Amino acid sequence: MKRKQQGVALVAVLMIIAIVVVIAVNMTGRLQLQLQRQQNIQQQQQAFWYAMGAEQFARVLLSRTLAGQETVHLGQDWALSGASFPVENGTIAGDISDLRSCFNLNALQNVVPASGGRVEQTAAQKAFVRLLELKASELSIPAEYLSARLGDWLDEDSLLSSAGSAEDDDYAALRFAYYSANTLMASVSELRVILDITPADYQLLAPLVCVVPEDNSLLINVNTLTEDNAVLLAAVIPELTEQAALDIIAERPEQGFASLDELFALTQLSSITVPDDAKSLLSLKSDSFQVTATAAYLESGFVLTSVLKINDNNQVKVLARRFGGQG
The missing domain is CATH 1.10.40.60 (EpsJ-like)
Structure with missing residues (x-):
């Protein structure tokens, strides 16, 4: 009888130990999950601030590059694409595009x-x-x-x-x-x-x-058009063909056209009639830009797309931000 009682006691002790082990394993698993979650949040936050730093860099770059400039063109520093910078435990890359070329x-x-x-x-x-x-x-x-x-x-x-x-x-x-x-x-x-x-x-x-955002005007900056969107010039000028628009972009000086008169003096435009309302849609300057910043930190990444506007005092204002990829 005594041995049976000892056996029952031993089984009870083993059951208690098993329950404790299960609870401990469960708690350890939850703790590891919480630690990983917190680590992911911290990494994501750091990547976010790296991207915000890229936006601020773009604002300063645009302000300094375009200060006192009569025209905006693709030969300026802001238009350099594919820039990537190493930072602690990560990288920051970004591109600036002109919203007056779309x-x-x-x-x-x-x-x-x-x-x-x-x-x-x-x-x-x-x-x-x-x-x-x-x-x-x-x-x-x-x-x-x-x-x-x-x-x-x-x-x-x-x-x-x-x-x-x-x-x-x-x-x-x-x-x-x-x-x-x-x-x-x-x-x-x-x-x-x-x-x-x-x-x-x-x-x-x-x-x-x-x-x-907050702007209902259409201005096409001829100096920032590329072969990919040269068709915009043909869309604005009724008699201009898409091929002629491509030829204009190909003949454009490296530093862009200095004046619209220089543009209209080209063979492709001098031989056709450009309506006044079409001329009013063409420009050589830009005031609105889009910055796409991609930041990586350890195992996390973050994409920030910001719309920037430059006012008459050369101050750069953020009009909109979108987190994540393209909408």
Whole structure:
């Protein structure tokens, strides 16, 4: 009997030890998970601050490089691409792109005449339609319809502007209803919610356009266009072909055109009529830039995309930030 009691006691002790071991292993596992989580958070935070440092560097670089300059061109220090800098336990890389060398979607905002008459197509809207006809002929909807829908998305009223446009009632009738913004865009990703835009349409449009927050003007800096977006020049100037636009970029001086008169004196433009409203869309300066900073720290990475604006006093202001990859 005594031996049986000793056996039972031994089994009980072993069970208690097993339970304690299980609890200890569980606690150790949780502790290791918490430590790893905290380490990941710290690494991610450090990568974030590295990226913010890159943004601040870009602001200083733009301010110093463009101070007192009459023109903005690709021969200046800000335009150097592929820059990468080693830092403690990581690297920082970044690129600066000119938002005046792409089509600002906010420029498609409808302009209502002071007399309250019919909304007329603006020079920017005409240029957008030509851009789509040249580079986005595979769109699932007509170029005129997309231009009209973007104009209604951006304007301040809820009235249809033309055939093919869309306003609150059209979006409210969808299965997942919402209203049109009736204000300027903050990101190109808003294209995804325009009526009848498909994912394929978005992929087609995204490389051609951009958004300058809080700005509804369209200015194309001829000095910062490249072969990839030279078509913008052909879109703005009705009689100019895409090949002629490429030839202009190829003939452009290394330090850019010193004046628009020098640009219009080129053979490709002197032989055609450039409307005044088209001339008003061309520029040799830029005030809006996008910085894409990629930071790596140990096993963590961080991507920061910032929109910067330079005011008349050469001060650089951050208009928007996006964390992560492209939207």
